[in-house]
Amino acid sequence: MHGAVPRGFTIHTAPVGIEDDGRDDLCIIASDVPARSAAVFTRSRFAGPSVTLSRDAAADGRARGVVVIARNANVATGVEGSRNATAVRDSTARALGIAPSELLVASTGVIGRQYPMPQILDHLNGLTWPPAGEPRDMTAAARAIMTTDTRPKFLSARIGEATLTGIAKGVGMIEPDMATLLTFFATDAELDEETLAAVFKRVMDITFNAVSIDTDTSTSDSAAIFSNALAGPVDPEEFEQALLSVALGLVKMIASDGEGASTLIQVEVEGARDEAQAKRVGKAVVNSPLVKTAVHGADPNWGRVVMAIGKCQEDTDILPERVAVRFGDIGVYPPGADEDERRDSVAAYLKAADEVVIGIDLGIGEGRFTVYGCDLTEGYVRLNSQYTT
C-alpha cells in the first residue's frame, strides 16, 4: 500500500527535459474535488518565486494540489524567473480546470538558471486532465521530484477508512546543488480546517523541522498536505499519529539516503529548561562536523559531544557537573572508573549501528526534543566538490 493514491487524487509525471536524460522532471498532484490544505515554507531571504507564489496560495487553506519542477530551482533568476513561475502555475491550472489560487508551485535543483520555458509550456498546453495513459501512483510522483536522491521516498498509512500518503526528496548530504527539501502529503481523510493546520504544524515541527544534514537551508524548502475529505471524518488523534509516523519515516529515509550519508544520528535531549533549549543543544551536537566525523569513523570520542554542548554559550544554566551523556544505552559522561571498557563498548556500538542514538540529560528541567542528522563522510565532500554545474 505504500505509494497508494488516496481516493480522489490524480497524479501526473513527465519528462520535460530540464536535463537531457529522459527522466521525469515534472510532477502534478491534485485533488479532483476542492480540498483543505496546510503548508510551511523555507524562511530563506533568497526564497524563489515558487515559494512566494505558493505562500500566497496556501494562505487560505484551500489549495488542492501542487506542480513540481525538479532539477532547476528557479532561484536568483530575477523578474524573468517570477514570470516563468507564474506561467507554469497558470498553464497547469488551466489544464486541470481549477483556479490558479488552488495550486502550489515547487521547484528544486541548481540556482541561477532560467527554466527552458518553450518545452515546459508545450507540455502543459497539450495536457488533458485526467491525463491519458496508465494512472500514476505516488511512487511515480516521489521519483519525479528527485534530484540526486538515490531512491524515491514515500510512505502510506491508514486511518480507519482513510489513506494518507507522503512523499519527500532529499537534503544536503545527497544533494550537490542545494540542501533542498520538498515533501507533500495527500489524504482523503476529513479534518476541519483548524485541526488540519494545527496537526500539520505540530508534526512538521518535530519531524522535518528537526532534521539537519549540513546546516545549509534551502531557498526552496516546501512542505504541504492536501486533504479532500472523500473518506469521511477520522479521529484527529489517530490521524496525527499516522501523519507523525509517515513524516518521521520520510525524515529517516532522507537522513540515511545517498552516497554521502551512511549513518542516521538521532540526538535525544532531555532535562532541558524547555523544549527550545533542548532543540538548540540537539542541533549543536547533530551539526558538529567533529561529532559527525567521529560517528563516521566509529571513534568513541565522547569529548566531541561535550564540546558541542559547550557551544551553547548563552545557556548559562548548563553546568558540566549536571550533564549526562550516553551513546545508545552506554553512559560515557560523567566519566567513571571503567573508562577504557566503556570506550570499547561505544566503539562496538558505533561500528554495528546504522542508526546511532546520542542521549543527553542536561539535569535542569523537564524540556525534551529529538533531532535527526547524519554522519559526515568523504562521499559528501566528493559529491559536493566534484559535481560541476
Next chain:
Amino acid sequence: MHGAVPRGFTIHTAPVGIEDDGRDDLCIIASDVPARSAAVFTRSRFAGPSVTLSRDAAADGRARGVVVIARNANVATGVEGSRNATAVRDSTARALGIAPSELLVASTGVIGRQYPMPQILDHLNGLTWPPAGEPRDMTAAARAIMTTDTRPKFLSARIGEATLTGIAKGVGMIEPDMATLLTFFATDAELDEETLAAVFKRVMDITFNAVSIDTDTSTSDSAAIFSNALAGPVDPEEFEQALLSVALGLVKMIASDGEGASTLIQVEVEGARDEAQAKRVGKAVVNSPLVKTAVHGADPNWGRVVMAIGKCQEDTDILPERVAVRFGDIGVYPPGADEDERRDSVAAYLKAADEVVIGIDLGIGEGRFTVYGCDLTEGYVRLNSQYTT
C-alpha cells in the same frame, strides 16, 4: 627575526610524555620582570579548569606568562582535573619564583583524560629558572604547543625599538580532537594598561574572532598578550598595526595549514546595516559546507553563496534585488548576459587561487566585516574520522 624573543622574556620547552613520541609538550613563556597583559578566552559551557584559572589570573592585567600543556585538554575531568591544573600552575610559579596569580595556564588536546601528573610534577619540581641549556626562541614555543598542526606558526614585528612576537596553534580543520586554538603574544613594547587591553580586544575581534574552520568552538581557546615594557614606550597606533599584521598572519597560517585544508577563504562583506550583520552574513557563507566544498572542487556554483546569504532569516532587510556577489573581481550576481563566460572565469580563478576572496555587497548601509575560513576536503573527513583516541 620571526620567532625572536622580545627582551626580558624566557622560554622553556620540554617533553613530559603526554604521548610517547618524545615531542615537546610542555611550554613556558614568561617575562623576567613584572608585565602587563590582556587575554580573551572561550565562552564554551564546558571550558576546562585551565581556562577558569587563567580567566581569574588575567583579570587584573598583571599576568607575566603562561604554562601550556599540549595534547591533553584537561577538560571534562571533574574535581581531579581542577586540582591538577592548580598543581601545574603552582609548581611552575614556584620554579619561576613568581606568584601563581601572575601565571596563565593553557591546555589543548583530547577531552576527558586526566594528566599524567607524576611525570609532569617530576619535571616542574626539578626545573631551575632560567632553565639550563641552550636558550629557546619563540619558534620552539610554537612547536611545543602543536597538536596535529603540520607546522609551527609564529610571526614577529618591530615597532621602533620594540619587538612583538606571536605564536598560535591550529583549529578544527587540522585538529582531530578539538577545534582548539591557542595564541600568545610577547612584547617588550611599553603601553599603558588601558591601551594594551583596548588594542588587544580590537585586534582579536577582527582576526582570531573572525576565523571559523568548522563551527566547532573549543573548550580551551585562549589568547593572551604579555608586555614587559623593557623597550620603552611606542606609538600605540603603530603598535596596533603591528599586532594586527602579526595576528592576521597567524590567522591565515591557521586557516591554510594542514592535510585537511587546502584553500583559505576570505569573505568580505560590505554594504551591511552594521558590522554585526556583515559578520553574520560572512560567517553564514564561510561556514556553509556547500560553499566550502564548491571552493574545494573549483566549482563556479555561485548559487551556493546566495543560498548561504539567504540563511540569515532574521535579517529581513536583505533583499535579493539589492545584493551583489563577486569571486575575486568577477561579479557573478546579479546574473548577466555573459553568464557562461563568467562561470568559466570563476572556475579558472578558483583553480588558480590558494586564497579565494568572496565579496558580498548587501546594498543596505555602511557596515563591513571580513571573515576567514577554509575549504572542506576529503582530508578533513579522513583525519577526523580515522583518528582514534
